[in-house]
Amino acid sequence: MESTDIVVSIESVSKTYDTGFKALRDVTLGIRRGEILALLGPNGAGKTTLISIVCGLVNATEGKVTVNGHDIVDDYRAARSLIGLVPQELTTDSFESVMGTVKFSRGLFGKGPDPAHIERVLRDVWLWDRKDDEIRTLSGGMKRRLLIAKALSHEPQILFLDEPTAGVDVELRKDMWGTVRKLRDSGVTTILTTHYIDEAEELADRIGVINNGELILVEEKTRLMRMLGRKQLTIELHDPLAELPERLGGFGLELANGGSELVFTYDTQADRTGITALLDELNDANIGFKDLHTTQSSLEEIFVNLVKRPT
Amino acid sequence: MNLHGVKAIYLFEMARTWRTLLQSVLAPVISTSLYFFVFGAAIGSRITEVDGVSYGAFIVPGLIMLSLLMQSVMNASFGIYFPRFIGTIYEILSAPVSYFEIVLGYVGAAATKSALLGLIILATASLIVPIEIAHPIWMMFFLVLTAVTFSLLGFILGIWADSFERLQIVPMLIITPLTFLGGSFYSIDMLPPVWQTVTLFNPIVYLISGFRWSFYENADVSLGISVTMTLAFLVLCLMIVRGIFRTGYRLRP
Numbered sequence A: 001m002e003s004t005d006i007v008v009s010i011e012s013v014s015k016t017y018d019t020g021f022k023a024l025r026d027v028t029l030g031i032r033r034g035e036i037l038a039l040l041g042p043n044g045a046g047k048t049t050l051i052s053i054v055c056g057l058v059n060a061t062e063g064k065v066t067v068n069g070h071d072i073v074d075d076y077r078a079a080r081s082l083i084g085l086v087p088q089e090l091t092t093d094s095f096e097s098v099m100g101t102v103k104f105s106r107g108l109f110g111k112g113p114d115p116a117h118i119e120r121v122l123r124d125v126w127l128w129d130r131k132d133d134e135i136r137t138l139s140g141g142m143k144r145r146l147l148i149a150k151a152l153s154h155e156p157q158i159l160f161l162d163e164p165t166a167g168v169d170v171e172l173r174k175d176m177w178g179t180v181r182k183l184r185d186s187g188v189t190t191i192l193t194t195h196y197i198d199e200a201e202e203l204a205d206r207i208g209v210i211n212n213g214e215l216i217l218v219e220e221k222t223r224l225m226r227m228l229g230r231k232q233l234t235i236e237l238h239d240p241l242a243e244l245p246e247r248l249g250g251f252g253l254e255l256a257n258g259g260s261e262l263v264f265t266y267d268t269q270a271d272r273t274g275i276t277a278l279l280d281e282l283n284d285a286n287i288g289f290k291d292l293h294t295t296q297s298s299l300e301e302i303f304v305n306l307v308k309r310p311t
Numbered sequence B: 001m002n003l004h005g006v007k008a009i010y011l012f013e014m015a016r017t018w019r020t021l022l023q024s025v026l027a028p029v030i031s032t033s034l035y036f037f038v039f040g041a042a043i044g045s046r047i048t049e050v051d052g053v054s055y056g057a058f059i060v061p062g063l064i065m066l067s068l069l070m071q072s073v074m075n076a077s078f079g080i081y082f083p084r085f086i087g088t089i090y091e092i093l094s095a096p097v098s099y100f101e102i103v104l105g106y107v108g109a110a111a112t113k114s115a116l117l118g119l120i121i122l123a124t125a126s127l128i129v130p131i132e133i134a135h136p137i138w139m140m141f142f143l144v145l146t147a148v149t150f151s152l153l154g155f156i157l158g159i160w161a162d163s164f165e166r167l168q169i170v171p172m173l174i175i176t177p178l179t180f181l182g183g184s185f186y187s188i189d190m191l192p193p194v195w196q197t198v199t200l201f202n203p204i205v206y207l208i209s210g211f212r213w214s215f216y217e218n219a220d221v222s223l224g225i226s227v228t229m230t231l232a233f234l235v236l237c238l239m240i241v242r243g244i245f246r247t248g249y250r251l252r253p
């Protein structure tokens, strides 16, 4: 089921920093209620800048953002009340207690005390047993989870996670992914930025790719994979070839595995993949083969292709 | 109005005070007592009375003002500079709080703290010399107004500063000299006429004069001028803070 209920609407947003650096160029994006959207892009692409604008940390130079219909400038109270932000850097106080800082966040966002909710949030991020400890005694992974707890303390509908797993070891990444899925299941719209392709591939419903301040595309993950995914057909030959026969030159084939395999790369999006023609040609040339199999390129390759594309 | 938000900021700042109780309260009390002994004893033995008040008692309001100004500026500037420095300011900026509410939380806490400190110093001083307060309400009025105004100034400083050095240099290089030259330890009319005129450009003169008047009913400038100047300075600071948030200066790039 595809929902098109837009909860955050970003229209033609541009950002030029005081340094004159253009960090975002005319970004338009609608974030759907309940989805996990991954913003994928290399360092310096403008991911944090985009999030910061929506959350009120950076003023946009041009454009308009609404959250649940509330303009983030004119109606910032209503807009910001709906949002939780987990920043990229592990910025926490040191001497505050875990519980104290989560309660602080809830109050800051205008909500009265609710011990039951705070307990639930702290349990969800496995910090309940550390609730009375000073923040400085927590490990990096725990601090990240604490920042998530703070962001969730005021029951936001939308959560921004800026590089939630940057510099985090494999185990913790898996934990974090579990946390994000749990959040989505609870109905929170989640936007996460990452420069890890596998993370986007693992978690996201949709993926937006940002490079050089431009949102290159936003697409359903599955469709993105289908649309842009190149497939490779590997043909295992009966007899190895020393070199490619001339008549096969038009297919862009490669010889692999010491000449015992032919690799054909094709675009799934194209009207004709060229597979039939290739097989006919092999037949005519009397090149026998034992087996065929196809592999789909990963999001990583897709991504590399995208950002290589001249802008 | 996000009262929960104001309360959260205010209590957070006050909690910071309790955690560092020793340096926040004890240090100013001790240094003021030292001033008191040194000035009171050394100079007081030569100048017995100023305007009919014993010298020891005469300097009390000025000494309280000195602490009040320094503590207000330092507390408030640190209170907002530190979250900027470590990055936790992100949460304040992303929260549904208005600039007025942010200021209320930070400046309110800094002013509370320095006003309490002023009262503690007053209590300490009253143990050493007999002090009369002719107009307790006016005394509190000047105490609170000064605490608020200079906490606002500190808040502005904390937003402007981009290093700890700058944060500390302003109170040391500007507030301390102006306070010393503002009649903390002498009456303006003890100065040569030229210096009397120069002194009137020092805003702190009006604070100390008004504050001292509330104790001993003698003042260098009239009460009305003291109140007007103090309020004018408050309004000026408020306008600067408003401008800071309007433009996002140093807070929202």
Ligand SMILES: Nc1ncnc2c1ncn2[C@@H]1O[C@H](COP(=O)(O)OP(=O)(O)O)[C@@H](O)[C@H]1O
Residues within 6 Å of the ligand: A017, A018, A019, A021, A023, A041, A042, A043, A044, A045, A046, A047, A048, A049, A050, B253
């Ligand atoms: N406050 C700022 N002033 C000037 N340039 C900035 C500022 N913040 C970020 N930038 C620049 O904007 C670009 C995008 O940064 P950012 O949004 O943090 O990228 P990402 O999060 O995708 O790594 C970078 O080149 C960065 O140097």
Ligand SMILES: [Mg+2]
Residues within 6 Å of the ligand: A047, A048, A049, A088, A162, A163
């Ligand atoms: Mg970033």
